[in-house]
Amino acid sequence: MIGRINHIAIAVPDVEKAALHWRDVLGADVSTVESLPEHGVRIVFVNAPNGKVELMEPLGETSPIAMFLQRNPDGGMHHICYEVSDITAACDHLTAKGARVLGNGTPKKGAHGNPVLFLHPKDFNGTLIELEEVR
Numbered sequence: 001m002i003g004r005i006n007h008i009a010i011a012v013p014d015v016e017k018a019a020l021h022w023r024d025v026l027g028a029d030v031s032t033v034e035s036l037p038e039h040g041v042r043i044v045f046v047n048a049p050n051g052k053v054e055l056m057e058p059l060g061e062t063s064p065i066a067m068f069l070q071r072n073p074d075g076g077m078h079h080i081c082y083e084v085s086d087i088t089a090a091c092d093h094l095t096a097k098g099a100r101v102l103g104n105g106t107p108k109k110g111a112h113g114n115p116v117l118f119l120h121p122k123d124f125n126g127t128l129i130e131l132e133e134v135r
């Protein structure tokens with residue numbers, strides 16, 4: 001069911017500062033900052049030949065990553081995003097297997113404009129998993 005790793009996400013306290021650090025110290029190819037109010041984050045993509053890292057800063061009072069940063073003030077690894085070919089079929093399969101799909105189970109449009117869902121970290125060895133439909 002899960003396919004390619006689409007991105008690894010890191011929550012950071014200051015996404016501009018983190019992007020400059022990754023660019024100037026690691027020589028990374030970084031995107032411009034994108035605000036995703038519907039997801040409560042501002043993000044920068046760090047592009048690598050075989051995948052992406054998503055640097056994320058909380059946006060707004062109800063950001064879903066605010067508590068994570070309270071627990072980890074310097075930031076930290078936040079989630080892994082896997083690609084799936086059919087997110088509805090994936091959601092049905094995971095629910096049937098007892099995995100918790102976060103939210104009401106309806107996919108939202110992610111940063112790449114594709115439908116995304118999140119799975120509870122407690123069901124996958126303490127790892128938040130995002131699924132992104134890529135046809």
Ligand SMILES: CC[C@H](C(=O)O)C(=O)SCCNC(=O)CCNC(=O)[C@H](O)C(C)(C)COP(=O)(O)OP(=O)(O)OC[C@H]1O[C@@H](n2cnc3c(N)ncnc32)[C@H](O)[C@@H]1OP(=O)(O)O
Pocket residue numbers: 009036039041054056064065067068077078079081102109110111112116118120121122126127128130
């Ligand atoms: C979609 C746009 C973009 C893209 O790639 O396209 C993005 O990826 S946006 C990413 C931001 N959006 C989300 O992360 C949505 C899904 N996340 C959530 O709904 C929350 O973060 C949630 C429910 C996973 C955790 O929220 P919160 O920390 O406020 O809840 P709790 O304090 O109750 O935490 C419960 C329990 O889980 C542990 N936890 C929380 N976050 C993580 C994490 N990232 N990785 C591993 N574990 C996590 C937390 O420590 C609690 O554990 P406990 O032992 O009970 O203390």
Ligand SMILES: [Co+2]
Pocket residue numbers: 007009054079081130
């Ligand atoms: Co993501």
